[in-house]
Amino acid sequence: MNSEKTPSLQPPHFKIIRQAIVDRGHAWWGSEISVAGGVNLEQLESACTEALRHIHPPRKTLNALHPAKSHTLLRIGQSALMNDDILRAIIQAARALEYHKHPFTLSLDNPLDALPGPVERRAMVRQLYKLKDHSITLAYNNYRLDTKPADLLIDLELYDYIKMPFPDSALRLSLNTRSDLFDRLYDRMLELISVSKVCFIADQVEFADSAMLAKNLPFEYFQGGYYSPADCL
Numbered sequence: 001m002n003s004e005k006t007p008s009l010q011p012p013h014f015k016i017i018r019q020a021i022v023d024r025g026h027a028w029w030g031s032e033i034s035v036a037g038g039v040n041l042e043q044l045e046s047a048c049t050e051a052l053r054h055i056h057p058p059r060k061t062l063n064a065l066h067p068a069k070s071h072t073l074l075r076i077g078q079s080a081l082m083n084d085d086i087l088r089a090i091i092q093a094a095r096a097l098e099y100h101k102h103p104f105t106l107s108l109d110n111p112l113d114a115l116p117g118p119v120e121r122r123a124m125v126r127q128l129y130k131l132k133d134h135s136i137t138l139a140y141n142n143y144r145l146d147t148k149p150a151d152l153l154i155d156l157e158l159y160d161y162i163k164m165p166f167p168d169s170a171l172r173l174s175l176n177t178r179s180d181l182f183d184r185l186y187d188r189m190l191e192l193i194s195v196s197k198v199c200f201i202a203d204q205v206e207f208a209d210s211a212m213l214a215k216n217l218p219f220e221y222f223q224g225g226y227y228s229p230a231d232c233l
Helices: 041-053 060-065 078-082 084-099 118-133 169-177 181-196 208-215
Strands: 016-025 027-038 071-077 103-110 137-140 161-165 201-202 221-223
Touching: 016 041, 016 078, 027 041, 041 071, 041 078, 041 084, 071 078, 071 084, 078 084, 078 118, 078 208, 084 103, 084 118, 118 137, 181 201
Parallel strands: 027 071, 071 103, 103 137, 137 161, 161 201, 201 221
Antiparallel strands: 016 027, 016 221
8 A cells, every 4th residue: 555645736835025116206106016926827816815905095104104196006917807806806906095096007917828819818808998997007017129019918008107127138238239229219118108198117127227227218117126125015
């Protein structure tokens, strides 16, 4: 008789983190709450529920520290929106914040490979428009200069914010080789601002030289370890 026990599969560990976002004057503007670590489909709902648990109108003590409006971003993968319970919870959280006049934005990771086919993609588009029908603002995560229309589930005009990791390796290389990538990025950002009325957020800004470079581009807001480390909630 085989007495060996089959090892139980441990679910991937995840953490809920929060990181501040600042404006061009380095004044506090808001914060983004996100799930860090591996999350499988079975854990998706519990991870999003845990993240939503930390979304609530700021306490009076926080209002004293930050008298301006507190912007709250929730960063999730777009596939989570196919869960109707998660979708309803997001809408309820947004309503609670808006009731206290604190803006809420859903910050979406948008990998197309998470949607296996056109049926799933059409369903996701319907979910996104359902959020817009509830006046929820959206942020597009991980936009790059080489992002093409074919890489997008839907036109960027649907989004209110575009988050761009800054600077990526291609841009840093271009500055060393004196290529025109920086100028093309500047022009592309201005084009999107003009056409879509979006605001750009520089994400993953970790060092002083990156922060200085980002200030030379039309970013409105900035996020990363250079401004504030991420807190584990």
